[in-house]
Amino acid sequence: MFTVALFGKRVVQSMYIFCGISRSFCGFSANSDGLHDGFRRVEEHLNLDGKGCDFGLGSDEEPLFSSGRRFFEQARCDAQRAVEVLFRDGPTFDAKEALDDMEIRISEVLVREVLFMILTDINNANKSRNARLGYTFFIWSSQQGNYSHTVYAYHLMMRIFAESNELKAMWRLVDEMIERGCPTTARTFNIVICTCSRAGLAKKAVERFIKSKNFYFRPFKHSFNAILCSLLAVNQYKLIEWVYQQMLVEGHCPDILSYNVLMSAKYRLGKFDEFHGLLDEMARNGLSPDFHTYNIILHVLGRGDKPEAAFNLLNHMKEIGIEPTVLHLTTLIDGLSRAGNLDACKYFFGEMRRYGCMPDVVCYTVMITGVIVAGDLASAEELYKDMINDGQVPNVFTYNSIIRGLCMAGRFKDALHILEEMEIKGCSPNFLVYNTLVRCLRNAGKLSEAHKVIRIMVEKGKYGHLISKLKRHRRQRGG
Known part of the structure; x- marks a missing residue:
């Protein structure tokens, strides 16, 4: 049996038969920093007419794409006006009637812009209002002329409901998509499962999608992988684990993607015996490790703090024609950093160029984070x-x-x-940056600076609900 604990020369030689295991599928990371687990969500891209761009000249010798630019600019301008009207809605003001009077041109771009503006404006204080106004515009726009909502528009409206904790309304929208013949895609499922997870209803959502005959799961091989x-x-x-069992019951054969996800789950759950069994099962099914499998390993x-085994594996990859990438080395360094082996981190970071890789911003950030956690600010500044x-x-x-x-060093x-x-x-600093500063300043007794x-943060008009949470936390701590 293949075991991670025994990875060494003997196991690396056996890699010609098979190998495998788990962390982040960074190639599919949903986070731009590449440091977190998860697959990149499948985004729906808006295609206005299904045609390619024509970069020829019109009769007035003006590039045709300039008219397209004017169209987008006008749509954004109209969207801003529409949002301003919607936000005036109230007992003495009929937003739908005001929208009718505007005589704006309804298009996919306009609807997308309006819904996106409403989505990004949501906070704890206005979430119910924004959900209502978003749906008001969603219904109104669907009643105008020959326009009909795209899957992208449905997804934006679903996200508005999700951010507003309107779970039942979100599910009604999924039902409406199906009734109107719009495919429920992997992106649809992603929005639903994220929302249902917060509400403790994840399994019910999964069961519903498994049974659905309208689930369109591009670009995955089948719906179970999605x-x-x-x-x-x-x-x-x-x-x-449960979905994988359902997959087998229905007679679907897992592919390398299925195994990669399942192995990651087994590793995260600490089920190492089952994880090792999956490696053997993959080998029996004739599946070879792919780019992501090696990343997992x-x-x-x-x-597991096994730098020698990792070194052997990297060399094995080169021998079989898979060149280690900056992603592979960054994943390894991240793991070693979390294990506290900074010497090994520095070694593999220094060896990157030997493998034909140049460290990128993610790799540098992983190294900087590792040495800072170890209290070596001087090395972090040199790396920076x-x-x-x-x-x-x-x-x-x-x-x-x-x-x-710098805060840890009192600077x-x-x-x-x-x-x-x-x-x-x-x-632009995010809430994590501000929170780090405030927390460190407060802990050092520098309340005025905090x-x-x-x-x-307040002046920038961002993170209002998070600022309130931060202040409550400070009061509870007596700061």
Whole structure:
């Protein structure tokens, strides 16, 4: 039997027969930083007319795409006006009547823009109102001329209901999609499962989609893979096991993607015996490891603090014609960092170029985070300088790690300077960055500086509900 614990020369030689296991499927990461588990969600792309772009000249020798640009600009302008009208809705103002009087041109772009504006405006104080206004516009636009809603529009409206905790309304929208012949896709399932997970109804949602004959699961081989991938993205590991069993009952043969997801779930659940059994099962079914399978193996070897076995595996990959990528090395370094083996992290980071890889922003961020957690701020600052010299642009996660390290070292002025630098360089701080600063300042007794950071958040008009939560937490702590 193949076991991760025994990975060494003997097992690496056996890789010609098979290998496998688990962490992040980073190639399908749903997060732009590439550090979190999950498959990238399948996005629906708007195709207005199904035709390619014509870059020829019109009769007036003006590029045809300029008319398309004017169309989009006008649609966005109309969308802004429509949202302003909707937000005036009330007992003495009929928004639908005002929309009729506007005589705007209804199009997929207009509907998308209006719904997206309403979605991004949602917070705890206005979620019920925004859900009502979004649906008001959704219904009104569907009644205009020859326009009919696309799957993309349905998904936006579903997200509005999801963010507003309107679970029943979201399900009614799914039923309406099916009634009107719109395919419920992997993206539909992803929105539903994320919302139902928060409400403790994930299994019911899965059962419904498994039984549905209208579930369109592009680009996956079959609907079970689409469901498995979505469940992995929301950390529903036990449900992954259940869905896999249903898959076998219905006579579907798992492919490499199915196994990759299931192995990740087994690893996360700590079911290592079952995990090892899956490796043998894959080999018996004649399935060879793919790009992502090797990525899984490297993470597990890293988390298990087995740098020698990882080194052997990387060499084996090259021998069979699979060149290790920056993703593979970053995944390994991340695992080793979490295991606390910084020496091995530095070794593989230094070896990246030997494997033909250049460290990218994610790799640098993983290294910086690792050395900061270990309390080595000097190394983190050197890595940050090397990153800039290599032409890599720091992202919000890089900055957050640096800010955290500076605060841990008591260098709060430098941390605040980094916050200013982010703004200057066009990297907008997220709530994680602000929260890191506020928490560290408060713990150091620098309450005035912490209040200053909160004021900055308020002035930017963002994270209102999170700011309230942060203040409540501070009061509870007596800060």
